[in-house]
Every structure is written in structure tokens, then in C-alpha cells.
Amino acid sequence: MSVMLQTPSRASTGSTTSFHPLSRQNTMSSYEGSRSTRQSKRYSMSALYMSMSANDSDLIIEDELARAQKVLRDLKTKISSQSKKNFVLEKDVRYLDSRIALLIQNRMALEEQNEVASHLEDATDIQEGAFPNDDKTQKYGNLLFLLQSEPRHIAHLCRLVTMAEIDSLLQTVMFTIYGNQYESREEHLLLTMFQSVLTYQFDNTPEYSSLLRANTPVSRMMTTYTRRGPGQSFLKSVLADRINSLIELKDLDLEINPLKVYERMIEEAEAKDPESPEAMLPKGITQEEAAENPKVQEIINPRLTMLTEIANGFLETIIDGLEETPYGIRWICKQIRSLTKRKYPDANDQIICTLIGSFFFLRFINPAIVTPKSYMLIDGTPADKPRKTLTYVAKMLQNLANKPSYAKEPYMAKLQPFIHANKDKVNRFMLELCEVQDFYETLEMDNYVALSKKDLQLDITLNEIYAMHGLLEKHAGELYKDENSHLAIIMSELGTAPPQVPRKENRVINLPLFSRWETAIDDLTAALDITQEEVFFMEAKSIFVQILRTIPANSSVARRPLRLERIADAAATSKNDAVMVRKGIRAMELLSQLQELKVVDKSDQFSLLRDEVEQELQHLGSLKEVVMSETIKLEEVYKTIRDHNAYLVSQLDTYKSYLHNVRSQSEGKTRKQQKQQVLGPYKFTHQQLEKEGVIQKSNVPDNRRANIYFNFTSPLPGTFVISLHYKGRNRGLLELDLKLDDLLEMQKDNQDELDLEYVQFNVPKVLALLNKRFARKKGW
DSSP states (O other): OOHHHHOSOOOOOSOSOOSSOOOGGGTSOOOOTTHHHHHHHHHHHHHHHHHHGGGOOSSOOOSHHHHHHHHHHHHHHHHHHHHHHHHHHHHHHHHHHHHHHHHHTTOOOHHHHHHHHHHHTTOSOOOEEOOSSHHHHHHHHHHHHHHHHOTHHHHHHHHHSOHHHHHHHHHHIIIIITOOTTOHHHHHHHHHHHHHHHHHHHHHOSOGGGTTTSOOHHHHHHHHHHTSHHHHHHHHHHHHHHHHHHHTOTTOOOOOOHHHHHHHHHHHHHHHOTTSTTTTSOSSOOHHHHHHOHHHHHHHHHHHHHHHHHHHHHHHHHHHTGGGSOHHHHHHHHHHHHHHHHHOTTOOHHHHHHHHHHHIIIIIIHHHHHSTTTTTSOSSOOOHHHHHHHHHHHHHHHHHHSOOOOSSOGGGGGGHHHHHHHHHHHHHHHHHHTOOOOOHHHHHHHHHHHHHOSOOEEEEEHHHHHHHHHHHHHTHHHHOOSTTSHHHHHHHHHOSOOOOOOGGGOOEEEEEOOOTTOOOOOOHHHHTTOOHHHHHHHHHHHHHHHHHHHSOTTSGGGOSSOOHHHHHHHHHTOSSOHHHHHHHHHHHHHHHHHHHTTSSOGGGTTHHHHHHHHHHHHHHHHHHHHHHHHHHHHHHHHHHHHHHHHHHHHHHHHHHHHHHHHHHHHTTOOHHHHHTTOEEEEEEEHHHHHHTTSEEEEOSOGGGGGGEEEEEEEEETTEEEEEEEETTOSSOSEEEEEEHHHHHHHHHTTOOEEEOSSEEEEHHHHHHHHHHHHOOTTOO
16 A cells, blocks of 8 residues: 555654764663564654655645744855865865965976866866756766765775875765765665674685775775764764863973983073083983983873873863764774674774774874964964974874884873873773664664655766766776666666866756666555554554644643644644645544554543654654754854865965966066066054964054054965054165065974064965065066
């Protein structure tokens, strides 16, 4: 009987949060005895009705929860979209970093300059477009649906690609095929793909000590997964405050390498008193000899104590964040535990935790601690001393997670007390990370919902489609040996993969997804192993919840205890609302059918169904607070991602202008032609530059700052003059000539401070300002 999927009444009552598979205990207390299993299955079925109703537009719910959920949904879509844009931009900036470095050193041929220039063309937003013919649209829609809904194909491909190909594949898989980062079906399919990849790795790695540690396409993929919205949100909430507090202590030196401490001690002594005993110490000694020096030990010992305190603070924050850890990351930890037990039945908890730590700490936590700027946790680049401290903290946490080896850095052994004090605590934490439910039942229902929808679509660029087509074609011999498989049939029909189009011709295609092999969902009861009674029960529950969310809260029919017959009758007799009437009639039919099937009883006011409806409404009430709280957190994440995007775009613009300038000069432009391009001066007050973060430190007395201003001029492309003036004086107090090469090199070397005697400028902010003011069509 197919009535369930044809009914117009699939109530939208579910949460928009999708990482936690629905379980009965999430929303209501379980009933005792023989009914618990039955009701657990009933509740899981409600996920089906809730998710299917998300696209049901015949009855619009406008209560506070619905509005809050819409805001959250829109925010999640924006984060998913912006994450992809940032990933693409980061890839471009990474490529250009090395190219520009060569350019600065005048070590790049003209052909390479042209290649870099083509890479920069239209590197930002891509226009929308469409395939030239419907046939291609259908075939590629079929291919992408198959790849998305059967993750084993992508899992297999991940094992076959080279490191050079992985970035292109990652972009398409993580941010397009499974790019909807907060949608349960796509998230769960992506995790299924990871399960397949991990299973293969465990089955084909002889030594457990090398599992998950080598830099492979798979490890790169796992790291990229942690950089999606949920992972970024977790890192910001757990690590950002700790890291920002630490980097404010710019002069806190916690170096514990005895040789470096020894050399620094001599340098300071020579500067202070060249005749002092420390200044006269021998140079060029070994690390072991330096470690024996009593003065060195005296310096290092308090530093060990402080490092331990700092690392304990980080560890405590991470452990306290257990419940905030994204579901997907915890589920991957669970798979690592399960696969370890399967491959090594005698493995103890220590071995299991070591492998979990190779993912959780090595691929997720520690990269963010060591390079917090690239993870959008801080604004500037940390000074050398706090950066070194962060590196030590990451090493200490990694040594906690793994069996530490001090062969390369014997002085780290001095921190062993930290390991011994926290080992058991960390192992407990990593095992607790694994305590999450599986999602297979939810995923099965999500897939049925997907098949029943007719509006599945994917926003994907032409080059992403062609690159995926090309990779599948390249590895055809491994991926689809059976010529009758669905993948082989589609690939055969598509023919040879088209070449990549030039970046300026690349277009975003809205690709409808469908399966030509889909089967009609006529018998839901057989497909999902449930009874007809369960389906009727869940449909009735969904309709009543939807009706109650639509009518005013102060209406007499909404009073507790609920009287379901009265509610159905009120809906069925609504005036000027045909949809509500239809809902009410269907609700009455279902009450009658459920009574005939002896699932509910009119004599007790249909108490079984009534209780579940009331509990669902109660859950939805508390859900609103959860949704609002999550929205606040994600708004902060979205702002951070947007700020990072602005920085990346600014960086690309800087590179673009610099490259054009270099190429113009190499083409032999005369000085006279360049002279015509003089720009400025542009005037900025001290207050303006301080507000924009260009001035990061000022030695100008507060009472004189209002009279200070700066002039920025560009007499030649790539050359700038910054002059500092005091109101009322004809001549400037100082003048600084700058070359774009020097600024870019400073940025590359993480030198963030530009000293103008009276003020210190922030190099990245100066570059952004110059880019904004002086960007010409033909160079700066």
C-alpha cells in the first residue's frame, strides 16, 4: 500500500540540526516493557516524516521555532558555500605564495610569469551557466547522484589518486558532492565513504605504528574534513581564547632546548658585560654539554613548570569540550576503535587510543594550535616566542596521545611528568569520544526521502565536473571492471572527458540529480522493516503536531491534556483554509484506522498517541532554545570565515598587481610612461589607521595623536612613499620609501611589524590598504 508517501501531510517538526541521529531518548522518556522496542522504531520512523515534510509547502508553519530554524538553515547554507570559496582561494594563494617568492628573487622566466598570470585571471567569483544540451545535463546528473549516494566509488578513487590530484578531488568531494555540511544525508554518506577508506587502510597496512600517520591522499582528506564548518566552530569555541591569551605574552620565552638557551644566555651576557663569566663561556658545544650547565638548568626548570601549566590548561579545555565535538569527528574515532579491535583482537586500550590520537590530535587539534592564523583562530601572526610555546604545547599533546619518542629531541623527556599525570585521563577522553550512535537507520530513511524528492540538485562548476570525469576515466580499470555496473554504463555513455575550460569561461551549473535506476517506493513497510500500524501511527503523530503548531497557542483546542478528536474536528471544519481542512479529515481517518488496528483506544482519549504528541511538542519547545544558541555560535563562525575570505581576496589582489608590475617592467616600459601613473597623496589620520589596525603600536603621546596624519603616495608602480606629518608644520617629520617586493617578503617571512620610529605598522594591513587605494588596472 503506497498511501503513506502520497499523503499531503508530512509534518515538519524535526530539528534542523543534523549531526546527531535521531534516537528516542533525545526527545522523550521511553515507555516500559514490550512497547519500548516498538516505539523506538516508531520514533525513528518519525525522522522520515519530518525530513520528507521539509519540502512540503502546502501548510506553512510560522511559529517561532519555524522562523528560528529558517534563520539557522540559511546560516548553515552560507557557511557551506563560503567554506568552499575559501578552500578554492586558499589553494590559489598556496600556489601563488611559492611563485611570488621566486618572482621576488628574480628567478622566474617569462613563460612562468604568464602561467601565474593566467592562474590569477578571474580567480574570484564564477558566473552561473548551463550545459549546452539537456542530454549532458541528464547524464552528469545521473553520474553525480550515483557518486553521491554510493560513496564506495569515491572511496576507491581516493586510494588511487596521486598527491598532485588530491586537491582537485577534495574540492569536489568535500565542498560540492557532500558540500551541504549541515545536512544529515550528505554528512552521513560522506562518513560512510570515510569508513570504506579507513577499512581499506587498516586491511592493507602491515604495521599498526604506521597507520594514519603517513601523509597520503587519505590523510589529507581527513584533515580537510576537520576544516569544514562544524570542525571550525569547535576549534574556535575550544581553542581560540586559550591561544589568544597566550600570544598576547609576546616576551614570554619558554625555550627549553638547552643549546638554544645556552647560546641565548651568552648573547645576553656579552651585551650586558663582556667580561662576565657567562660571556666567557666556550661556544660550539654539544646539546648534552649545554644541558649539564647549572645556569642553563636554572633557566629551564621554571620554564618546564610553566609549559606544563599551559599545556594542562589546553588539555582541560579540550576534554571539557567533549559534548561539543562534532558528531562526524567522534564517529570517525569510533570507526578507528572498531577497526583496530577487528584487525588486532588483542589490542589494549593504549594501542586503540594511540590510533585515535593520530586522527584527533595529529590531524585535528594540533595543526590549529601550531598554525592558528590559517585556522582563523587569531587575526595576526604570533610573535616568535609565543609561536614556539604553541609548538611545544602541540608536541606535548601529541606525546600524550602517542607513545613518545625522544630520540630527536631528548630535552622533551623533561616533560614526562606531564605525560604520566595525564595519560589515563586522555585515554578515557579518547574512548569517550567514540561513544556516539551509528546513523545507518537514519541514512537508510534519508536515502528513501532523497529518492522520493524530485528537486535534488547540486551547484557545481564545469571544471569540477570535467575533473571528476577525467579522474574516473583515468582509473577506469580499477573503478569499474564490470562493464554492466551502473558506473560503467554511465561512463560509457558520457564518452571521453572534456578538457578543463579556461578559468574565465568556467561556470557554476545547477545540476538536477536523479537516478535512472531508482525504484518506486511503493511498499515502505517492507523496505524499512516496519508494520503498517507503525506507519499510520507516525503519520498521525506528524499531522497532529503540524496542526497544533499552526493554530494559535492560546486556542481552546490546544489546552492540555490534548483531546485529539476535538483537534482533528477543529482542523477539518476550518474556514477559508482548504489545506487545514484536508489535514483535519486525514487526522480523523487515521484515528479511526488506528483504533480498528487496536493501536490506540478511544476510551482512554487515545492516550498512547496523545502522550507522544505532547512530548514531541515539549521537545520542540526546548528545541527552539537549542536552535537559537546554535545560531549565535554559527554567526560568529560565519563572520570569521567571511573575514578570512576578505583576507584571501586581498592577498590575491596584491599578488595580481605585483605580478603585473613585474611583467610591465620586463616588457621594457619607460620611466616616462610609469611617471604618468603617479597616485596620491592619500591622507589618513592617526585615529583612522589605528581603527583599521594598520597602526598596531604607537609611541605618539595621546594628547598629540589628533594632530598627526600620514600621506601615502605611489610615484611608480610597486613603489610607495609614506610620510608622517604634524599639523601646522610644512615639512614631514619622517619619510619612508617602500617597495612592494619588500613588503611581500616580510609577509612571507612572518614579519608583521613595519617600524616607522613613532609607530609600528602591521604589514598585512598595510598591504591591504595599499591594494585598496593604489590598485591600478596596470599595476601599482
